Amino acid sequence: MSLITPVRVTLRVVDMAVRATLAFRLRALFVIAAVGLGIASLTLIVAAVDGAQKRAREVVDTFGPDAAFILGGDIQSRAVGQRVLTLSWRDAEALRQSLPGAYMVVPMRAKWNVILKYRGRSVDLPTVVGATQNYASAWNWPLAEGRDFTDRDVELGAKVGLIGATPAQKLFEDESPLGKTVFIDNLPIQIVGVLSYRGGTTGGGGDPDDRLIIPLTTLTQRFNMDRKYFRALRVKFHEPEYMDAHAANLRSLLRHLHGLEPGQPDDFTILTPDTILKFLSMLTGSLVAFLGVTATVAMLVGGFVLANLFYLSVSERTQEIGLKKAFGAKNRDIMVQFLAESVLLTLAGALLGVALGVGLGQALTRLGVLEIELSSRVLTLSLLAALAIGILFGLRPAKRAAGMNPIEALRGG
Known part of the structure; x- marks a missing residue:
């Protein structure tokens, strides 16, 4: 019996709150819309932060905790006319021989937006990457079929390639691409390996599986590119727990190789897992700050709309309040009713x-x-925030309703 009574009371309070809300539909819609905008911003904040954290974990897992990625040019300064082809074969060889802890160095360059053809089919390919041997191993990217490049492929500028899952599906559907010959413009490339499906997106929002990999020497020779320099280097290290020290040694050696004096800016950029996490954290922080201000303002506006409309509601419902008090309703009962409506x-x-x-x-x-x-x-x-808004901004109007004198309330009605 003691349990049934509170349940009945609660249901009765909820029923009265629903009836009162339905009696003032327009005001209810204003409050719901105002609070909804604030909660929408809060929802975006929480979901975006969770999404950014998930994305950061995926990026670091894909990047590899034991690797560094070096780009020609200083991408942070973005100086106009800045030279970005600053990494050379001499740099790659020096890193292989002299960089402590490094066990794999893979130079890379890319050609963008080409058409890849196979028999009567063709696809727009956003990226053709030129690389040396061990490309798949350098990026922790298993092969679904076939083999990776060899030293001889690179030395001879062989017309061989590794194809990503996306163009493989578009061109060959369920047929194996191994041994087949595709064409980049008029350049024939025999597929010797198929990269496994990776999924996700690249830093620019593209599909990482939508690519073809060919030997770097083949790319530069066939497309008349500068054969001395390339755009990027992928370096893998033993003992990834010492990545900070590895990055410092890498930077020092590259500055020495490039003849940079103390005080001169780097003409290259080193990216490590920590660098990526810091960058993503900065973006997340900016996003949270912007959306946080938006959500706070929107929820405060919703709260003030709620409070003002409830003050108006109390003024218009004085007769109702007076009658309830005349029939024995306590101040607490009136306050609970208005708070229930607010919540x-x-x-x-x-x-x-x-x-x-x-x-x-x-x-x-x-x-x-x-x-x-x-x-x-x-x-x-979102529900906790809404509950807090309902109680915080509905409390004063509820107290005002509860504190009314029943006789004066009836006269006012």
Whole structure:
């Protein structure tokens, strides 16, 4: 009996709150919409942060904890006219022979936006990468079929290639690409290896599987590129726990090889897993700061709309309040009723806000603006925030209603 009574009381309070809400539909919609906008921003924050953290883990796993990626030019300064082909075969050989802890050095260069053909089929290929032997091993990218390049392939400028999963599917469907000859413009390339499906996106939002890898010497010879320099280097190290020391040694050796004096800026950029995590954390922090201000302002606006409309509601419902008090309702009962109405509206706003936030987040994900990760935490935090808004901004109007004198309330009615 003691348990049934509180349940009945709760259900009665909820029923009265629903009836009162339905009696003032327009005001209820204003409150729900105002709170919903704030909760939508909060939903975006939580989902975007979770998505950014997930993406950071994926990027680091793909990048490899034991590797460094060196790009020609200083990508942080982005100086106009800056030379980006600053890495040479001399650098690669010196790193192989003299860099402590390094066991693999793979130079790379790329040609963008070519047409790849096989018999009567053709696909637009965003990237053709020129690399040396051990490309797949350097990127921790297993081969689904075939073999990687050899020293002899690179030395002879062989017309062989590794094909990614995306063009392989488009050109060959369920047929094995091994041994088949594809054409880049008029250059025939025999497929000797098929990269396994990796999935995800590249830093620019592209498909990492949409590529063809050929020997670097073949790329530079056949497309009349500078044969002395290349765009990037991939270096792998023993003992990845000492990556900071490896990066420092790498930077020191490259500065020496390039004849850079103290105080001169680097003409290269070194990326390590820590660098990537710091960069992604900076982006996440900026995103959280922007959306956090937006969410806070939106929720405060929603709260003030709620408070003002409830003050108006209290003024218009004085007769109702007076009658309830005349029939024995206590101050606490009146306050609980108005708080229940407030919480009901903000919870409805939370559900609307979560739906809006998820919809907007998915739209932004499709556009490549951000990546969201939905979890139960999104709904939990949204409901708690809505509950807090309902109680915080509904408390004063509820107290005002509860503190009314029943006789004066009836006269006012």
